[in-house]
Each structure stands twice: as structure tokens, then as C-alpha cells.
Amino acid sequence: MLRLLGQRQLQKDLNVLSAVQWRNILQIADQHRTLALIHGRLERGEIEIETPTDIREELRKAHRESALTALAHRAELFSTVELLRSAGLETVALKGASLAWYSYPxxxxxxxxxxxxxLQPEQALAAFNLLREHGFVQSDPSALPAEQMVGAAKHLPPLTSPSGIEFEIHMHAWEPPGSTEWTMPPLMDERIFSDAQPAGPGDPCRYPKPYHMLIHLVVHAAYSHRFDVGPLVLSDIGFLLDSHSIDWLNFWRDADQGGYANGAVLVLALVQKWISNGQIGWLGAPAKPPAEVLNDCERLLVQNLAQRKNVGAAAAIINAGKAGGIGELGRRLKAKLSGKQRGVFASDTMQREKYLPWLFRRGASFAASMTAPESRSTAAQMARVGQYLSRQK
Structure with missing residues (x-):
């Protein structure tokens, strides 16, 4: 699928795809939300391989439905931002809310x-409660009540608007120190928030400036998610770089000082390979990553998303064992089995999942996943990528 999202020269050996191959591509593309993008590229002549009529029709339908959904999201975003602003609560809309309308075709x-x-951390809970007062619902239980998450988590529990659109109120652009099992780059929320820019007339939102958007995409893909975010991140960055200039010397200097240089070189090497040449300045960048690590990242980008939770847990355990030996491996397994991440608190009533049913359900799911060769292989790939990201200079 990656070959359909970028450079034409990568499509040369895809001149003819069988009906079964097209169906497999559509299945993966649907899971990774790239059906509409593939349709757009076909219409613009950016994909030159022969495409069956029924496949084109499915892609056209997906594009039309995505366009209607995008309009609904935009209307809900605008009204929500205006509601929060009326209460003195300023926001910055992250990632796709800006990219979709100001970078993509x-x-x-x-x-x-x-x-x-x-939002500013001290305003996040007020925003969360205000939205609930206006009909937004926390449909899934969380491990902690919202008020206890403000100082420790990246965002509060997701809320669903009355029209069915999900929102997350973030205190941070990425995970704060101590909230993950691995080291995250230092937070830069104040810079992102203070430098955020309005988009123009008719749009009430503020968005990260392009430089900060690039950093956020890199950290989100590499450090927050170990490349299980799907291939759209490569297109996100490709279209962002098409529409904005980046001061690359400053970028690599900031990446080095901010502790995300290894992640940046991985992400941008993939963007250059698959999406676009000539937009990325490498002066001041770390050495290019080993080919095997890039191959791991590519496979993680297009993995079966249904396995992500179990694969991530397995990769964390693998890395813990390698870093701290059998003792650390045992400690990490014990922590995983403690049930502290069970969903307990919902929006209106406490919904507790009993420990033993949770342990049976989670353990059975994990065991079933890890008996599958694909899941074990993906967990090993994620563990290797994690080790690369944690390397010191």
C-alpha cells in the first residue's frame, strides 16, 4: 500500500494487480483510513496503474463519504472552539484538524x-466539564476520574459530542514524564500554545505553526506510538512540507537538544523514501538509521491495527527484559497483571470491571495474539525500534 501513496517510480512493478490483490489493498487501506487519499491520487494521475472499474467506484464512494464526514467534523470543531472561548477557554487544534484543510489537496x-x-493544563478540567454540561458524553470508562488525570496524563477521557464526533481535551501534545514505560522527549506545550496561529477569516481555531506541527507529528509517530499510527503520518508530513518551508538547521538542532533526533531521522527517512524527494534538509541530522530498523518501521506502519494493544504490551515486556534482565521482566509482567489500567470511571456512574474477569479477558486476548506468528514478529519489530529510539548519542 505504501507504493500507492507516494512516488510514481515506486509503482513501476505494480502495473497489473489481480482482483485479489486489489481487495487486499482496499482492506488494509480501509483500516488505515487511506481509501479517500488513494482515490484522490488516482483522479490526479498520481497513480498510473490499471484500476478495475469496481475498485474505482468503491474508492470514489469512500472519498464522497469522507468529504461529508470532514464537513461534519469541521462544523463541530468550530462550534466547540467557540463554546469554549465564550467561557474564556482558549484551545489549539492539533494534527488532522489543521492538516486536512490547509495541507492536503x-x-x-x-x-x-x-x-x-x-488547552492550558489548569483549564482542561473546566473545558471537560463544560462540554459535558452541553451534552458531550464519556462513553467509555477510564482508569482514573478526569480530575486525577490532569496532572499525570496526556489527555482527559474522550468525549463524544451530541452529533457523534469524538473529542479529546489535551493537557499536553504528547505524554508527560513518568506516564509511559519509556522515556519521552521533554514537553514543549508552552511553545506550541503560545506560537499557535489562526488560519484566517471564517475559522475560529488556532493551530500549531508548521514547525511545531512537524515536531508533533514526529514525536507522536515515533515516541508515543512506536510507528503503529498508520501510513497517513507520511502523507501528513509530505503535504505539510509541500505547503510550508522548514528551517532544517534549527530543526535538527532542536531535535538534538529535545531528545527526539533519533525519531525524527527515522520518520523523515521514511517520508523521503516513500513520499517525496528534495524537501528535507539533512545538514545537521544524525546518521541515517540502519536499513533493518527502517524496514521494521515500515512494517509497523501497515500492521493489522486490531493487534496493536497486545503487540505494544509484548514489545514493552521484551525491551524491559533486555534492559533489566529477568528481574525487570518479572516486575513488568507483574505490573501488567495488576489491572491498574482497567476501565473503572465513566461519565455519570462508576462502572467497575471486576479484576478476575478483566484478567481472564485481557490474558486470553494477549495469549491468543502472541501465539500468532504475525503478532510475535510485529512485537519483536516494535521492540527493536524502541531500542533504537532509546539509544544515546
Whole structure:
């Protein structure tokens, strides 16, 4: 699928795809939200391989539906931002909310799973409660009540608007120190928030400036998610670089000082390989990553998303064992089995999942996943990428 999202020269050996191959591509593309993007590229002549009529029709339908959804998201985003502003709560809309409308050729080609709004930490809970007062619902239980998450988590529990669109109220653009099992780059929320820019007339939102958007995409893909975010991140960065100039010397200097240089070189090497040449300045960058690590990242980008939770847990355990030996491995397994991440608190009533049913359900899911060769292989790939990201200079 990666070959259909970027450079034409990568499509040369895809001149003819069988019906079964097209169906497999559509299945993967649907899971990774790239159906509408593939349609747009076909219409613009950026994909030159022969495409069956029924496949084109499915892609056209997906593009149309995505366009309607994009309009609904945009309307809900605008009204929500204006509601919060009326209460003195300023926001910055992250990632796709900006990219879809201001970087991509068409907003339909960049579907959103949810809308992320960054607020000052001291205002996040007020925003969360205000939205609940206006009919937003926390449909899934969380491990902690919202008020206890403000000082420790990246965002509060997701809320679903009355029209069915999911929002996340963020205190941070990425995970704060101590909230993950691995080291994250230092937070830069104040810079992102203070430098955020309005988009123009008719749009009430503020968005990260392009430089900070690039940093956020890199950290989100590499450090927050170990490349299980799907291939849209490569297109996100490709279209962002098409529409904005980046001061690359400053970028690599900041990446080095901010502790995300290894992640940046991985992400941008993939962007250059698959999406675009000539937009990325490498002066001041770290050495290019080993080919085997890049191959691991590529496979993680297009993995079966249904396995992500179990694969991530397995990769964390693998890395813990390698870093701290059998003792650390045992400690990490014990922590995983403690049940502290069970969903307990919901929006209106406490919904507790009993420990033993949770342990049986989670353990059975994990065991079933890890008996599958594909899942074990993916966990090993994620563990190797994690080790590369944690390397010191």
C-alpha cells in the first residue's frame, strides 16, 4: 500500500494487480483510513496503474463519504472552539484538524478519528466539564476520574459530542514524564500554545505553526506510538512540507537538544523514501538509521491495527527484559497483571470491571495474539525500534 501513496517510480512493478490483490489493498487501506487519499491520487494521475472499474467506484464512494464526514467534523470543531472561548477557554487544534484543510489537496483525503484540542493544563478540567454540561458524553470508562488525570496524563477521557464526533481535551501534545514505560522527549506545550496561529477569516481555531506541527507529528509517530499510527503520518508530513518551508538547521538542532533526533531521522527517512524527494534538509541530522530498523518501521506502519494493544504490551515486556534482565521482566509482567489500567470511571456512574474477569479477558486476548506468528514478529519489530529510539548519542 505504501507504493500507492507516494512516488510514481515506486509503482513501476505494480502495473497489473489481480482482483485479489486489489481487495487486499482496499482492506488494509480501509483500516488505515487511506481509501479517500488513494482515490484522490488516482483522479490526479498520481497513480498510473490499471484500476478495475469496481475498485474505482468503491474508492470514489469512500472519498464522497469522507468529504461529508470532514464537513461534519469541521462544523463541530468550530462550534466547540467557540463554546469554549465564550467561557474564556482558549484551545489549539492539533494534527488532522489543521492538516486536512490547509495541507492536503482535499479535506476528504485526511480523515479524522477524533478531534484533539490542546488547552492550558489548569483549564482542561473546566473545558471537560463544560462540554459535558452541553451534552458531550464519556462513553467509555477510564482508569482514573478526569480530575486525577490532569496532572499525570496526556489527555482527559474522550468525549463524544451530541452529533457523534469524538473529542479529546489535551493537557499536553504528547505524554508527560513518568506516564509511559519509556522515556519521552521533554514537553514543549508552552511553545506550541503560545506560537499557535489562526488560519484566517471564517475559522475560529488556532493551530500549531508548521514547525511545531512537524515536531508533533514526529514525536507522536515515533515516541508515543512506536510507528503503529498508520501510513497517513507520511502523507501528513509530505503535504505539510509541500505547503510550508522548514528551517532544517534549527530543526535538527532542536531535535538534538529535545531528545527526539533519533525519531525524527527515522520518520523523515521514511517520508523521503516513500513520499517525496528534495524537501528535507539533512545538514545537521544524525546518521541515517540502519536499513533493518527502517524496514521494521515500515512494517509497523501497515500492521493489522486490531493487534496493536497486545503487540505494544509484548514489545514493552521484551525491551524491559533486555534492559533489566529477568528481574525487570518479572516486575513488568507483574505490573501488567495488576489491572491498574482497567476501565473503572465513566461519565455519570462508576462502572467497575471486576479484576478476575478483566484478567481472564485481557490474558486470553494477549495469549491468543502472541501465539500468532504475525503478532510475535510485529512485537519483536516494535521492540527493536524502541531500542533504537532509546539509544544515546
Amino acid at each position: 482535499a479535506a476528504a483525503e485526511r480523515p479524522l478519528r477524533d478531534i484533539d484540542l490542546l
